[in-house]
Amino acid sequence: MNDQTPPTREERTAALKGLGCARKRVEDARFTQGKGNYVDDVKLPAMLFGDFVRSPYGHARVKSIDASAALALPGVIAVLTAKDLEPLGLHWMPTLAGDKQMVLADGKVLFQGQEVAFVVAEDRYVAADAVELVEVEYEDLPVVTDPFKALEPNAPVLREDLQGQTEGAHGLRRHHNHIFLWEQGDKDGAEAAISEADVVAEERVYYHRTHPCPLETCGCVASMDKVNGKLTLWGTFQAPHVVRTVASLLSGIAEHNIRVISPDIGGGFGNKVGVYPGYVCSIVASIVTGRPVKWVEDRMDNLMTTAFARDYWMDGRIAATKDGKITGLSVHVTADHGAFDACADPTKFPAGFFHICTGSYDIPVAYVGVDGVYTNKAPGGVAYRCSFRVTEAAYLIERMIEILAQKLGMDAAELRAKNFIRKEQFPYHSALGWEYDSGDYHTAWDKALKAVDYDGLRAEQAERVVAFRRGETRKLLGIGLCHFTEIVGAGPVKNCDILGMGMFDSCEIRIHPTGSAIARLGTISQGQGHATTFAQILASETGIPADNITIEEGDTDTAPYGLGTYGSRSTPVAGAAAAMAARKIRAKAQMIAAYLLEVHEGDLEWDVDRFAVKGAPERFKTMTEIAYAAYHDAIPNIEPGLEAVSYYDPPNMTYPFGAYICVMEIDADTGEHEIRQFYALDDCGTRINPMVIEGQVHGGLTEAYAISMGQEIAYDEMGNVKTGTLMDFFLPTSWETPHYTTDFTETPSPHHPIGAKGVGESPNVGGVPAFSNAVHDAFRAFGLTQSHMPHDQWRIWKTAQDLGLHG
Amino acid sequence: MIPAAFEYHRPSELSAVIALLSEHGDEARVVAGGHSLIPMMKLRMAALDHLIDLRDIAELRGIEVGATIRIGAMTTQHELLTHAGLAEAAPILAEAARQIADPQVRYLGTLGGNVANGDPGNDMPGLMQCLDARFTLTGPDGTREVAARDFYEAAYMTAREDDEILVAITFPRPGAGHAYEKQKRKIGDYATAAAAVQLEAADSKVSAASIAMTNLSDVPVWSAAAGAALVGSACGTPAVEAAVAAMLADIDPVEDSRGPVEFKKHVAATVLRRAIARAWSRV
Known part of the structure; x- marks a missing residue:
């Protein structure tokens, strides 16, 4: 009978489904059955729908906006313009790059598809009907789509709001359409190398404008609860925690009263990093109406206007x-x-x-x-x-x-x-x-x-x-x-930040009494399979099988603060945080094991899923046994429970x-x-x-x-x-x-x-x-x-x- | 991409369709597979108050293969591909249908919708001109036939009256020498250029030739001169180049995101050469 044969080291390692295992993605069961939960699946009682009146012109003065016909349409609740947002200071918003951008057209439009007015209506169809009824009078202005022409001396002034400003967020602006000159390296040295070289190859290489075009477009649902003063914001956010901080700074709502939730996201590819006018307008509309407001782009909106x-x-x-x-x-x-x-x-x-x-x-x-x-x-x-x-x-x-x-x-x-x-x-x-x-x-x-x-x-x-x-x-x-x-x-906090937030990331692990676990991270999967792979890192580090570890991301009320998922940063930063948090778990587990085995901590060694006494491998405590002890035993000088958090600042x-x-x-x-x-x-x-x-x-x-x-x-x-x-x-x-x-x-x-x-x-x-x-x-x-x-x-x-x- | 409100009708009798069209005039449109009309409605480029769905009308379906081939207007591209007798009698239909979009589109897209909408990008109008098909139209005053070669007046403008609907397409059973050659950017795209060719031979020479081109003008282009240039030849280079030159004189492409006019002419010539070669190899 083999019943008593203990599993080999290799068998115990394989059972974890840890690092190196081609484990099937745990997310796929719901995605392949159409059971994902995306922003557009969020449906709340009394929810309103927003849609934009957008500029048909590349560059034009906005002479007037007449929303009376739209407002007369049954089911239309409101039509917001820059004038409505101005008293709140929200007709412009800061960008991630130290510039500012219009939330709704403030006197002029600067690109085709730019947001001019935000219609809020009882249903999606009425909103679309009302968009057609908003009358906007434009006056054409000369258009510049070529950056070289934009820098010519007599090029039209695009950003009138910046006129006379010779200093931008990244140094001098030498022309009214110039944003910055950013330099790195040794200019003179490079020139010398080129002038002294046997051979120099010179070429202009254009990398054309394109678009991430995720299958799911950008969108959000903003819900302001006027009774408790809390704003909940579901959205297609690649960085939900940063969105919460930005929303707090912009709206004046205290950060603890804002909850941002990134549900399942259907691809991001960078398109869902930024803050878009639709988010701001939805929040304002929900605050004004006291009802939830949903805004979801269509494909043309996405391709023409988002990043x-x-x-x-x-x-x-x-x-x-x-x-x-x-x-x-x-x-x-x-x-x-x-x-x-x-x-x-x-x-x-x-x-x-x-x-x-x-x-x-x-x-x-x-x-x-x-x-x-x-x-x-x-x-x-x-x-x-x-x-x-x-x-x-x-x-x-x-x-x-x-x-x-x-x-x-x-x-x-x-x-x-x-x-x-x-x-x-x-x-x-x-x-x-x-x-x-x-x-x-x-x-x-x-x-x-x-x-x-x-x-x-x-x-x-x-x-x-x-x-x-x-x-x-x-x-x-x-x-x-x-x-x-x-x-x-990205990246080391000493030189990497987004709006002042250092680009660390985080992981919090809680081991349950029966030896399974939940871990929450500051990142958010958009299809990368974090729930699968982060569990594998934790499995190898804690000895708990990946199948017994739940991974949660994207809810700012529960997950630790993190800078989100883009720039391939999840594994390098949050993955490192997961490993470091797991090692904290293991350190405490080692103390508990030492107590249980009545040996000194230093006499124990880690072995796949357990601590064993050095030289006596038959004397061991598995992580499951240790987890139970953490909640059950009164261990001198050790707090009950088994959890840890790590905020990881990568050195490079x-x-x-x-x-x-x-x-x-x-x-x-x-x-x-x-x-x-x-x-x-x-x-x-x-x-x-x-x-x-x-x-x-x-x-x-x-x-x-x-x-x-x-x-x-x-x-x-x-x-x-x-x-x-x-x-x-x-x-x-x-x-x-x-x-x-x-x-x-x-x-x-x-x-x-x-x-x-x-x-x-x-x-x-x-x-x-x-x-x-x-x-x-x-x-x-x-x-x-x-x-x-x-x-x-x-x-x-x-x-x-x-x-x-x-x- | 949200359409304006409309009334949806789904009659089961042809007479009911005619009655609805007579009642509502140009405020009504019939919909077959919907692949052209529905996107236009969602873009709000097509505004209509009444949408009449033809899917429940049995007499618009069915394929009859004899000396003459009759195809009901509501026959889907998928049915064209899978009908055994048709594949043998007129294989050029399957060769063209296979190059229309993807299976999901072909399950819904119909031959009638494809030819009746008058979209110059559609593949079937040119093919029907190549086959010398006739379109059966029914309206309040009865039924009439219009030759495919006379049907198209301008983009989305056809000989069909507002209160008529296309019932069926008929054409004589073609010979074996066929080819439909299409260049496109990707699945689901309209042709950059496409050529439909039918050849017949006697004594190793072309005895009859019919050539039509797609998406190279605001209407499909049946080039009588191009076909005539091949007759009497064995599709050698001089005859083929004469046919290509004649075709180029008949088309009138415009620049779009598929490319400039010069490119489209070059591609038109290339696809026609390839289509002739393949059709001749099958004679």
């Missing part, structure tokens, strides 16, 4: 010796921020972490200057599935490497390998001020090249070029290379990296493409759940594919959004989505408690250069150096046309 991403014009110069050793990098960016500077970056970083743009390379000297500019476009500038401006940085350096390789006549894979930061150089101090925690780029790169048979692909490509020139085929072959380095996990960012290779077929006549192969090697440090990682990589690559190959927010010269619906805004279906092959190396972070680095955004950061480089590489033999994204069919056709490939 966009990218829109960086990057002028790069990279210097090298003639044998391919990079000697310097200089970058100037013209950053189109739209009508208000509402970028969601840590306060001290108006261009985010763009200065990670030296990438994976050991570049001795570098300089970055970023000019922020106002235009007649929607505000935003969020990190769309990337850390702050990191995908722009990765795209810039990975394009510049390719262009330099062309100029040197050198293979681009070889050029990368020649300039990688070497394993023994970590922790590595970059020329632009970062301390890279760990990496082994050569190992990853060699593995990737071997996996795709890189030399074989190059040989095939050379044959293809010959066949194309002979007229035997109309298809070209592109090999897109990318080795990226991310910077995630983490630096995930990866090697991606895309093989693409391109039809020179139609501009159509086919992704023949996509190989993605990710190194995100310690891997918590390989299946969740693979899912994250697939999702991120698909967004990268969309961005590179077709997705954009385009404006015409009148400031009209040309891509306001999913007919024209490219969101790939399963049909368009390529097949991906994933792989990994594992280089733990030396400063993270479990060595994890974060992975959710790597595939977007690395994917975009890989896809785009494949397009460029297909035309390399015909002399192409740069063609801007998105690489949709007509733009690829135009490239072929301009290169004379259509005969």
